[in-house]
Amino acid sequence: MIEKALQGNRTYWTWIGALLAVMIIGGLFYLKQFNEGLTITGLSRDVTWGFYIAQFTFMVGVAASAVMVVLPYYLHNYKAFGKLTILGEFIAIASVIVCMGFIFVDMGQPFRILNVFLHPSPQSLMFWDTVVVFGYLMLNVVISRVTFSAERKGIAPPKWIKPIIYLSIPWAVSIHTVTAFLYSGLAARPFWMTAILGPRFLATAFAAGPALLILIALWMRRNTNFDAGHDAIHKLGIIVTYAMSVNVFFITVEVFTAVYSGIPEHISHFKLLYTGLEGNNTLVPWMWGSSLFAIISLVLLINPKTRSKDKILAFSSVLVFLSIWMDKGLGMVVAGFVPSPVGKVVHYSPTLPEVMISLAVYSAGILIVTILYKVALSVRESIS
């Protein structure tokens, strides 16, 4: 099967080459980070988590979102998603690997990472996060392999895979819930210590993940002979619409609680994000950008007339994805650390090496998706 990934046209190879080039450049930056330490990032004594961990958090969401195609198909027998499930599962696999990559590059002593398993500490949520994320990878590898090879042979998948697929549904919810608990259980960080963080993570995941899937499916329909189907793609659009509405509602709820109660410890973090705090306002345009994208996308998505047009759906999906990424992939993590426990306002922004290393990790994920999709496409072509 895998040999199909080695046959492709010029565009395919240019794409693969470009991804590899980014990985090599980022790899060189990682070498520098490995030798000199995380000092080459923008992280500091007060902001100890930043871009890497934020990307991790965001991608756990994308990984979990596969459940949005798996659940309707398997639990509600919604046949239109039949073709999409495998795409969703492949995205999940690549996303989980990207997550692991971001954890790895964020580690101060990466070669000691096995200590997590040598000295398991069930009272730590990071331990559980490692366990559930790794388990989720295994589940998706097994499920996609078994269902896909059944499809290739033109037979029904074996019966024993069904319970595993059912298990993967709550499991997907669990990976993002545990990731949220990682933050929301910290009394030291009032910004994260909110019961709604878990639900918020799920809402953003179920908006951003399917938005990405819409974009991929639309692209494939135009450029390959794989068509997920108009119905399926637009059903995803409805899922994105609901999830994004819920997300915006959750953000409003959060802001209300902080602002109306007026507790300085809670309000100050929102100030940092939306109005600037003690002269530090680099995140302000960023976060308003995110809000603006959210509103525009909602206007376009909620109106069925606009939503039903492929082009507008694609545009809104880009906005949804960007809006959530800007919030969850940077603002959410940084604001937890600023102001610091002693009330200090410190500036954080990712440095060039940090961005390059992150790009390399993403490229690795995109490479995996590309190869998996290539194989899936070629196999499907040869069936039909």
Add this chain to the structure above:
Amino acid sequence: MYDGGKIILGLIIFLGLILFPVWYNIANGKAGYTPDLEIITADDPGRDACVMSSEYMRPYHMDLLNEWRDEVVRERDRIHVAPNGKEYNRSLTGTCMDCHSNKENFCDRCHTYMDVNPYCWECHNIPEGGQR
């Protein structure tokens, strides 16, 4: 099986090549070679024995060090009793390197030969003489 003979011949040549250092050393009578170690306290009365027997230390000193490390840092037990009844403070820099102060000609010489590179010295200090 096609070309069985050729494959086996190929394997023999391959093994012969990768095992070159081994048979080269055997041929040169160096099979049992160990580097010359400089044990500067060997003639000091009271410091002429290691914290465990030499036979134990040679293969297991890293395990002993790991044990010391955990006992000191995690179990609060800082005293090691040597087979000859002497008590030692469990300390890499303070005890091992007090006797084996010539790190270069002792620890390093053997490690270089064995191609191991303990990372302990990124934090643990090397007594006077060596750079820290």
Add this chain to the structure above:
Amino acid sequence: MKISRRQFIATSGLASLGLMLDKPAKALAKADLPQKRPLVGKRWAMVVDLKKCHEQENCTKCIEACHHEHNVPDFDNPKDEIKWVWKEGFEHAFHEQDNPFLNEELKHSPTLLMCNHCDEPPCTHVCPTKATWKREEDGIVMMDWHRCIGCRYCVAACPYGSRSFNYRDPRPFISESEFNQDYPTRMRGVVEKCTFCEERLAKGELPACVEACEAHALVFGDLEDPNSEIRHILEERFTIRRKPALGTQPEVYYIV
């Protein structure tokens, strides 16, 4: 147990006499024992007397002593900074106590901060490798630098900002004259913090900062020992702790 002021003065006088006598006694003990007796306690704690501390304007003896003892590097930039004991304005250290009319002197006076060695430490709960944990025997929040993977979850979990991460190799930034041969340095990629000088306690010595403080503004002792100086102080004086509402039960107390 309740004691009167007079009893307290008498006992503390006796105690300091004892301390004076203790010096030759220790020297004698050293002569025939390979090691001084370790200081043992069931629940170590510290009292910081801010009044006494402020009287010594700009004094940094305790900080210097600690940072010398433990080879804490000086990077000269706040981004990579590592600190075990440090000073922070009162309005930062106790920002829940801040008010617009707070005594001017107190408001801006630097407050000595360090790891609180909490009874319920959030940092140890989150550690995925047990590289930091609460030592049940004496309450010290320990660090095992051999095991730390540098995930910095403990830094995120500490409500007091007491933990520092080694963003780079610290060794070039420990000056030759400040270097202490007897304590290992750390390396890039691990987290570190104050350990109440557990290595000095094991040698029968008080923490370096306490020993260095000539104003006697720092008192270290065992809370489980009802006759300890620290217990007397806590009974006699009004003390506060940082962020008590979080339920971490810090073991560093402040007299304001």
